[in-house]
Amino acid sequence: MRILVVGKQGQVATELAAQLPRAGHEFITLARPEFDLERPQSVGRVVADYKPDAIINAAAYTAVDRAEDEPVVANAINGIALGVLGQAAAGIPVIHYSTDYVFDGTKDSPYSETDPTNPIGAYGASKLLGEQKLLEANPRSVVLRTSWVCSPHGNNFVKTMLRLGRDRPEVSVVRDQQGAPTFADDLARAAITLLPRLVAAPEADPGFGIFHYSGEPDTNWHDFAFMIFAGAAQRGQRPPALRAINSDQYPTKAKRPANSRLDCSKIERIHGLARPDWEAALARTLEQLLPAGA
DSSP states (O other): OOOEEEEESSSSHHHHHHHHTTTEEEEEEOOOTSOTTTTTHHHHHHHHHOOOSEEEEOOOOOTTTGTTTHHHHIIIIIIIHHHHHHHHHHHHOEEEEEEEEOOOOOSSSBBBSSOOOOOSSSSHHHHHHHHHHHHOSSSSEEEEEOSSSSSSSSSSSSHHHHHHHOOSSSSEEESOOOOEEEEEHHHHHHHHHHHHHHHHOOOTTTSSSSEEEBBSOEEEEHHHHHHHHHHHHHHOOOOOEEEEEEEGOOOOOOOOOOOOOBBOHHHHHHHHHOEEEEEEHHHHHHHHOOOTTT
């Protein structure tokens, strides 16, 4: 198939570029300036010229704290632009990555796709707007809500912990925020797995809509950091002392959901995709970042 990937530099876009050819697909990755979601004419022109069988949107405004000062920019990129993309697709299937931040985190169990959304920050609000705009413009779309994205690429929690572990004798990490790491290679693989059904399916197919997909098992940031440092120690990096703190001891401009756990049973039931093992994915990532003997 011919796949148009929106985004070039991000964690998931990088993995899509690696995996799509191995799956036998032709693809093109596009970003600004040639593909600018804030310029509808450029989007429509590229889609018409390339004639993709499907579109995967891996581009986003991801600066959670900065979004509090730039809500208009966040809404333009994460929200309004998704309506533009959906309209340009004109019925071509679109897979779009969204976030656990569309929820407020007050539920005491994992969130399902039917739970009420209530973002507590500008970033989450912008991503929720994008979900709504995309599905309104193109019902042949899939929204994949995920959490705590990590990989060997870009900026993420794993790389931050490794850097802090090298630079500091002690690292403090919050323990009262629950969720699950999800690695970019698993997110890319999930989208590629969905492609054949989505391309062949009619608009009303249950394979379209909103789905949750995150790593397994659920954990918290402190315990995730512990696993990162343990894996790094096995590869020769001296671990720091790790101290558990509460969120109020680490204030940030944007409030984070205390509960980011996602119920992923729907995507397994409809698409046969089980939650990926993030501990195995972490080992793969550490092997790339801290190769043996390096």
